[in-house]
Amino acid sequence: MLPEGLSAESLRDMYYCMVLTRTCDDRAFALNRQGKIPFAATCQGHEGVQVGAAYALKRGTDWIVPYYRDTALAIAFGVTPREQLMCLFARKADVFSSGRQFPNHYSVPHKNIASISSIIAAHVTHGVGMALAFKMRKEPAVTLITFGEGSTSEGEWHEALNFAGIHKVPAVFLCENNEFAISVPQRLQMAVENVADRAAAYGLPGVICEGTDPVATYLCVREAVERARQGGGPTLIEAKCYRAMSHTSDDNQLTYRTAEEIEALKVRDPIPRFEGWLKERGLIDDGTTEELKKKALAEVNEATDWAEEQPPPTEEDLYTHVYASGPLS
Numbered sequence: 001m002l003p004e005g006l007s008a009e010s011l012r013d014m015y016y017c018m019v020l021t022r023t024c025d026d027r028a029f030a031l032n033r034q035g036k037i038p039f040a041a042t043c044q045g046h047e048g049v050q051v052g053a054a055y056a057l058k059r060g061t062d063w064i065v066p067y068y069r070d071t072a073l074a075i076a077f078g079v080t081p082r083e084q085l086m087c088l089f090a091r092k093a094d095v096f097s098s099g100r101q102f103p104n105h106y107s108v109p110h111k112n113i114a115s116i117s118s119i120i121a122a123h124v125t126h127g128v129g130m131a132l133a134f135k136m137r138k139e140p141a142v143t144l145i146t147f148g149e150g151s152t153s154e155g156e157w158h159e160a161l162n163f164a165g166i167h168k169v170p171a172v173f174l175c176e177n178n179e180f181a182i183s184v185p186q187r188l189q190m191a192v193e194n195v196a197d198r199a200a201a202y203g204l205p206g207v208i209c210e211g212t213d214p215v216a217t218y219l220c221v222r223e224a225v226e227r228a229r230q231g232g233g234p235t236l237i238e239a240k241c242y243r244a245m246s247h248t249s250d251d252n253q254l255t256y257r258t259a260e261e262i263e264a265l266k267v268r269d270p271i272p273r274f275e276g277w278l279k280e281r282g283l284i285d286d287g288t289t290e291e292l293k294k295k296a297l298a299e300v301n302e303a304t305d306w307a308e309e310q311p312p313p314t315e316e317d318l319y320t321h322v323y324a325s326g327p328l329s
Contacts, residue, residue: 003215005222006055008283014055014076014214015278015289018047018271020296021072024084027300028103032249036308037088041104043071044244045212048270049176050146051076052217053239056225057144063112065127065145068104069176073146078111081300085307092313098321099313121147121154124173128160131169131234142228143171144221149195149238150181158202161236165202168233172224173204175236176211178243183256199236211239212270215277242268 002008021043028040043050046069054076057064066073071084083095090099096107107115114130116123127145134141151157152175164171175195179186192198199206209220217239224235242265246253253262278284 003219006215006218010055011215011278011283012288012292014051015271015274015284016292016296017051017054017076018072018214018274019293020081020299021047021051021075022271023293023296023300024075024081025071027085027304028088029245029249031088031304037090037103039103040088040249041068041102042243042245042248043069045178045242045265045268045270046070046176047072048214048274049174049209049211049217049239049241052214053144053146053174053221055214056218056221057142060112061140062142062144062225063114063127063130065114065123065130065143066106066116067123067147067151068102068116068118069148070106070146071104074104074106074108074113077113079106079108079113081303082306083108085300085303086310089307089310090312091307091310092317093310098317121151121157121160123147124151124160125156125163128164128169128171131164131171131228132167135167135169140229141170142225143169144174144225145171146174146176148181149175149177149179149186150184150189151175152195152198153181153189161199161202161204161234164234165204168231170228170231171234172221172228173234173236174221175238176241177238178241180243180247180256182247182251183253185256194238196236196238202236204233205235206238207235208238208240211241212268212273213277214270214274241270244269 025042025044031037032040050070050072054073086094087096088103092099105116106113124145127143131143177195181189196206196208207220210216220237
């Protein structure tokens, strides 16, 4: 029996989205090491939670307020490899920020992806404000707000959850707990065992799910989204996942994690685990997985070549999208 709300086709699409994200991620780090892009941030180990969460939302109605590690969430919500690579190369036609921002700072309003902030947890308050607006306008939209467990040490995170709990805004708070805030392990970030334990302080349900499993995450987020849509208020979900690579291309995780520890994490890789789940149910076979991996590589290769050829911003573009133009209404 398939999970409620998911067809065989949508499950295969989820798998492809995870593979496509991993391919984009690998390409970003390769380009950085080649000196072609200045910066890359990985989401390897997070693909399951992000894709599962994306499929629990209503496209065109619900909004996501992501953070910088949400490549899979953005791709599952309609961002293309071309758009991802344009941002990495900081090209003029970059849809996120016209080549002005760090990679992975998504801003695609026509796809219901809100702009994020480099200031850790600042986007959480923005997302709560959006959810309050939806409630005041009596719109059926729900806001999914994502962050790492390190964000829960910031004051704005606590202020946002407190406000959301009081006003019962239609929001879902999704913590992608990969156990490290850059180099700081969770045990040195908080005295509680689970981030979800903090929900009770704000009158919210706190739920834990296996973030390396996209179906488990989908079911958990789907329930929270429908609860919010029906006026039940927000939920804090903690998805237990892991970060397979260094924090960013500027980090070296071997300075705070052993090689043995990193190698041991590979058993939690969400892509082969989901691939095995699909095969057990006869939804995919070896031939299909190989075809999908080749398709993803071809798509990323084409996007890389195309994006690299696009022109960068010029001096004439300095004030584009900085000041409003035209009559004010």
